[in-house]
Amino acid sequence: MLLNKWGIYLLLCIGNFCYGQNTPQKTPLTEVIITVEKQFNIKFSYAVEDVKAVMIQIPNAAFTLQETITYLNSNTLLNFKILNDRYITISVLNKTTSICGVIFSDKIKSPLVGASVFVNNSKSSTITDANGRFSFGSIPITATLTISYVGFESRQFSANELFTTADKCTEIVLYSKNEELNQVLINVYLTPGIQKYLDGSTVLNTKNFTILPGLIEPDILQSIQLLPGVESINESIANLNVRGGTNDQNLMLWDNIKMYHSGHFFGLISAYNPNLTNKVVVNKNGTSAEFSDGVSSTINMYTKNLLTNTFSGGAGINSISADAFLEIPITKKLDLHISGRRSVTDWVKSPTYDKYFERSFEDTEINKSSYQHDTSSDFYFYDYTAKLLFDLNEKHQFRVNIIGINNALDYSEHLTNSNETQSKTSNLFQKNIGYGGNWKAIWNTKLSTDFISYFSKYTINANDYRVETDQLVSEENQVLDTGIKLNTHYKTNENLNLLFGYQFNETGMLNQTIVINPNYSSTIKGVMLNHALFSEVEYHKNNTYVRVGLRFNYFQKFDKLLIEPRINIRQKLSNEFALKLEGEFKNQSSTQIVDFQDDFLGVEKRRWVLVNNKDIPIATSKQVSFGLEFNKNKVNIEATGFYKIVDGITASNQGFYNSFQYTIANGSYTAKGLEFFANKTGYQYSIWLSYTFSINNYQFNTLKPSEFPNNVDIRHSLSVGFYYTIIKNIKIAVGGSWRNGQPYTKPIEGAQTKQNGNNVMVNYGSPNNDNLDNFMRLDASLNYSFNLSPLIKASITAGVINVTNQDNVINRYYKVNSNDKNNALQVDNKSLGLTPNISFRINF
The missing domain is CATH 2.40.170.20 (TonB-dependent receptor, beta-barrel domain)
Structure with missing residues (x-):
């Protein structure tokens, strides 16, 4: 038993400290449970969905069983209860939790303003403030969050990972994507969900869209008309006039498919559903050589x-x-x-x-x-x-x-x-x-x-x-x-x-x-x-x-x-x-x-x-x-x-x-x-x-x-x-x-x-x-x-x-x-x- 205990301790040392890591890495709770079960010859009783998204630092292998359970209770939003010498139950302590985080860039560790934070499988979302900070007052503890910023790799976290018992928010680093040259110039252009790229193109990100005057949904072709140089002299999205051109002089592509029709009610409503449309890129000039067949x-x-x-x-x-x-x-x-x-x-x-x-x-x-x-x-x-x-x-x-x-x-x-x-x-x-x-x-x-x-x-x-x-x-x-x-x-x-x-x-x-x-x-x-x-x-x-x-x-x-x-x-x-x-x-x-x-x-x-x-x-x-x-x-x-x-x-x-x-x-x-x-x-x-x-x-x-x-x-x-x-x-x-x-x-x-x-x-x-x-x-x-x-x-x-x-x-x-x-x-x-x-x- 002693050899087994020191063997686990040596394994944890190699995995977490021997490579010179300054911050201990977090491990899925499901793996920690298996390790603890073998260490103390016990069994945990739990629902998989309650623990599958939980990440935690591995407890000290020198802990006793009681110390290990105390550690798990204090570092998760779960309740670990010892029933007897053999069985321990795990239950959800709270259905929801409040979390906060501060997002930084990887190279100079400067706050990322306007980064998008989404709670997966829900409509809850927010953007970071001027200090790169975000927070949610109440979300499910089993929720997963996606954090993204154009030009950086997106990252996902469970709510438990961002939960902290301390007063300060969790620090999160996003890593830049070196292969993306055409970066965002302006993250909020007109309204959240519209961005400006370095090449001058305007990008509508419908997932982050708020509202625009008169619209009840992010109508793609109606929104374009707010841009300078874009008119519709008869109020119809089937007749967009870009810098004086006629509508047939606009090249319309939907996932690289050339479209010849764009509106319902003969032009008053866009025919493209915004809910699955991730982004719309509008070029009035200086278009990539990849595209032609649209002179306006x-x-x-x-x-x-x-x-x-x-x-x-x-x-x-x-x-x-x-x-x-x-x-x-x-x-x-x-x-x-x-x-x-x-x-x-x-x-x-x-x-x-x-x-x-x-x-x-x-x-x-x-x-x-x-x-x-x-x-x-x-x-x-x-x-x-x-x-x-x-x-x-x-x-x-x-x-x-x-x-x-x-x-x-x-x-x-x-x-x-x-x-x-x-x-x-x-x-x-x-x-x-x-x-x-x-x-x-x-x-x-x-x-x-x-x-x-x-x-x-x-x-x-x-x-x-x-x-x-x-x-x-x-x-x-x-x-x-x-x-x-x-x-x-x-x-x-x-x-x-x-x-x-x-x-x-x-x-x-x-x-x-x-x-x-x-x-x-x-x-x-x-x-x-x-x-x-x-x-x-x-x-x-x-x-x-x-x-x-x-x-x-x-x-x-x-x-x-x-x-x-x-x-x-x-x-x-x-x-x-x-x-x-x-x-x-x-x-x-x-x-x-x-x-x-x-x-x-x-x-x-x-x-x-x-x-x-x-x-x-x-x-x-x-x-x-x-x-x-x-x-x-x-x-x-x-x-x-x-x-x-x-x-x-x-x-x-x-x-x-x-x-x-x-x-x-x-x-x-x-x-x-x-x-x-x-x-x-x-x-x-x-x-x-x-x-x-x-x-x-x-x-x-x-x-x-x-x-x-x-x-x-x-x-x-x-x-x-x-x-x-x-x-x-x-x-x-x-x-x-x-x-x-x-x-x-x-x-x-x-x-x-x-x-x-x-x-x-x-x-x-x-x-x-x-x-x-x-x-x-x-x-x-x-x-x-x-x-x-x-x-x-x-x-x-x-x-x-x-x-x-x-x-x-x-x-x-x-x-x-x-x-x-x-x-x-x-x-x-x-x-x-x-x-x-x-x-x-x-x-x-």
């Missing part, structure tokens, strides 16, 4: 990509839809993440639905009424995602994804004539489904590869029964896009990264129109094969960040090669000031054409087409921007000037409401301006101001006049807002936006219409020569979070869009007055009026 911006959405080995999920319902998501561990190496959302508006018509319906179907056949007609409509949407995560080992990861987005509309007309009623039903279906796969391999400490593949299918079709003429019009637009990409990353040292890659895309598009009575049919198909080679160097050391890339694009159909250089430089001048320079060439081989007359029941007026290098050329862009940044004491100020030329646009994809509406012409636009952003953040608040000044003009050499203002020429745009944590579980956000009205074209006074053959048309004057009244809106949101149980968290969020019910006209055009064909009738499209919404969510 790249919006890259990533879902959670790490195995958690914990079951978690959540669900919510609001005035428009209900959703749920689950993260399911199947094995230690395999996870399944799923989500789904469906509108409830075909069951319950809320005031929010009424406002959204009126706005979405304004000036369409759905909202038209006649004394001869009775109409009814049934509209719903849904989306779903699934992701399978498999880690073969530490060096090989496999991911498989699927995403589906659906909008459906049934519209019925009932025409009564001579006591006879005719009924016809029209319908509209809009879908985007995508499949993706990714294999990441780490071959050694310097070399890694990413193999990416995807398939995306977009379809919109409509069957329009026109009762008055007994006519059926069927229209379809379909996109099939298949792509593969191989990225090779080589890390020469901790400051320098190299990227080499190849990308292949095959894109096919179909446009079909079939008319019955009279019979007519038109089908247009096209296929393109594109190849690309790209290379990039990324360097970051001390105050200098540089990323330089080159991309070679080969269009097989046209035997055409386009070379695209990219540059992104940030130089820190002092602790407070930095300069940044960004530039890029990009191209785009697909675009949308706009038909205001007939497309898809008038609800969706755009259809995708491929370039043909003739009347629809390849669109190309050249852009440069230069800026100054100031950052001190959580005050961030940025001023950026930009100059952008996009060539190869067509009159048909601009959506003209003027004399060029039916003209075939190719041209360009030039956007130049200044973006200003100021933000002050604190532990409980954030205040921001965003202002953009820009001049945006078209140039069409074959039109007269050849130069005139762009449809989205918004000279001045201003937004201000703040969020504030009133108390720990109540947050408020208020914000307002103001901008110049959109340009529009008036008919010629005294000659508002003109004869064109047998048709009478509006006789427009100078294109985009007038502007609508200024746009102004105030939004607000309020969030209250609470615990339903230690493991189930809940929140209620209320939001109001356009609190003051401002009457904003967002588009104006003219049509021939059917009662007086010598005059034109003015048509105004209005923005959302006062629109309330409320949501209830639970997370576990």
Whole structure:
């Protein structure tokens, strides 16, 4: 017995002291129990879940049994009770505990401000304060916490590890990740959950999101509109205008799958579920050479990509839809993440639905009424995602994804004539489904590869029964896009990264129109094969960040090669000031054409087409921007000037409401301006101001006049807002936006219409020569979070869009007055009026 006792003591000495460790290492309690059982020939009786997460320093091997039990009782939140000479019971002393910690960086041991601390399988989370400190007043003793900070390795701790009987908090060290060059520049940008990277990209981390004015959830594409240089002139996330571009000039990627559709309610709600979306990276310029095919911006959405080995999920319902998501561990190496959302508006018509319906179907056949007609409509949407995560080992990861987005509309007309009623039903279906796969391999400490593949299918079709003429019009637009990409990353040292890659895309598009009575049919198909080679160097050391890339694009159909250089430089001048320079060439081989007359029941007026290098050329862009940044004491100020030329646009994809509406012409636009952003953040608040000044003009050499203002020429745009944590579980956000009205074209006074053959048309004057009244809106949101149980968290969020019910006209055009064909009738499209919404969510 004595030999055995000294043998254990010698083993503990070797494990804890003989390597010169200053601080004794902690060991799982389950291992300590086994050692003590052998040492004293006893048995412990306990529930595994009560002790499996407990870590403790091994008791002195020289202790007697009573001393050992006393030590275990004083250093854990468990009750060790001796029943007899043979058995000892272990029970939970307290179900919850309070903990605190201070987080430091590994190299200079400075406090990490804004580090994220999550209680796994719950909604409890916090960030560290100015001293790197965090605390929780009451959490389960069996809980596990994850501590993370961008640029550092995440660490997990049990609540028992952070429990201390002393007055001071547990010190925790996070170790930096040397391989991550593109570090966070600003940890809180606008609001917690939005960050700024060194390369100038903006990152939305939806897991850390608080609230934004008017929103009841972290709507990805709505949140982007708070950034300077990003507008939506018609309030639609399906029409994001980045530095004067059209929506089809934004490259949308969801886990590397190219998406061709982005919104529900035809643009009022983002179609991407934020609950499984881990981060969204927005690039307006200086994009990595890895990406192309979006001449205005790249919006890259990533879902959670790490195995958690914990079951978690959540669900919510609001005035428009209900959703749920689950993260399911199947094995230690395999996870399944799923989500789904469906509108409830075909069951319950809320005031929010009424406002959204009126706005979405304004000036369409759905909202038209006649004394001869009775109409009814049934509209719903849904989306779903699934992701399978498999880690073969530490060096090989496999991911498989699927995403589906659906909008459906049934519209019925009932025409009564001579006591006879005719009924016809029209319908509209809009879908985007995508499949993706990714294999990441780490071959050694310097070399890694990413193999990416995807398939995306977009379809919109409509069957329009026109009762008055007994006519059926069927229209379809379909996109099939298949792509593969191989990225090779080589890390020469901790400051320098190299990227080499190849990308292949095959894109096919179909446009079909079939008319019955009279019979007519038109089908247009096209296929393109594109190849690309790209290379990039990324360097970051001390105050200098540089990323330089080159991309070679080969269009097989046209035997055409386009070379695209990219540059992104940030130089820190002092602790407070930095300069940044960004530039890029990009191209785009697909675009949308706009038909205001007939497309898809008038609800969706755009259809995708491929370039043909003739009347629809390849669109190309050249852009440069230069800026100054100031950052001190959580005050961030940025001023950026930009100059952008996009060539190869067509009159048909601009959506003209003027004399060029039916003209075939190719041209360009030039956007130049200044973006200003100021933000002050604190532990409980954030205040921001965003202002953009820009001049945006078209140039069409074959039109007269050849130069005139762009449809989205918004000279001045201003937004201000703040969020504030009133108390720990109540947050408020208020914000307002103001901008110049959109340009529009008036008919010629005294000659508002003109004869064109047998048709009478509006006789427009100078294109985009007038502007609508200024746009102004105030939004607000309020969030209250609470615990339903230690493991189930809940929140209620209320939001109001356009609190003051401002009457904003967002588009104006003219049509021939059917009662007086010598005059034109003015048509105004209005923005959302006062629109309330409320949501209830639970997370576990």
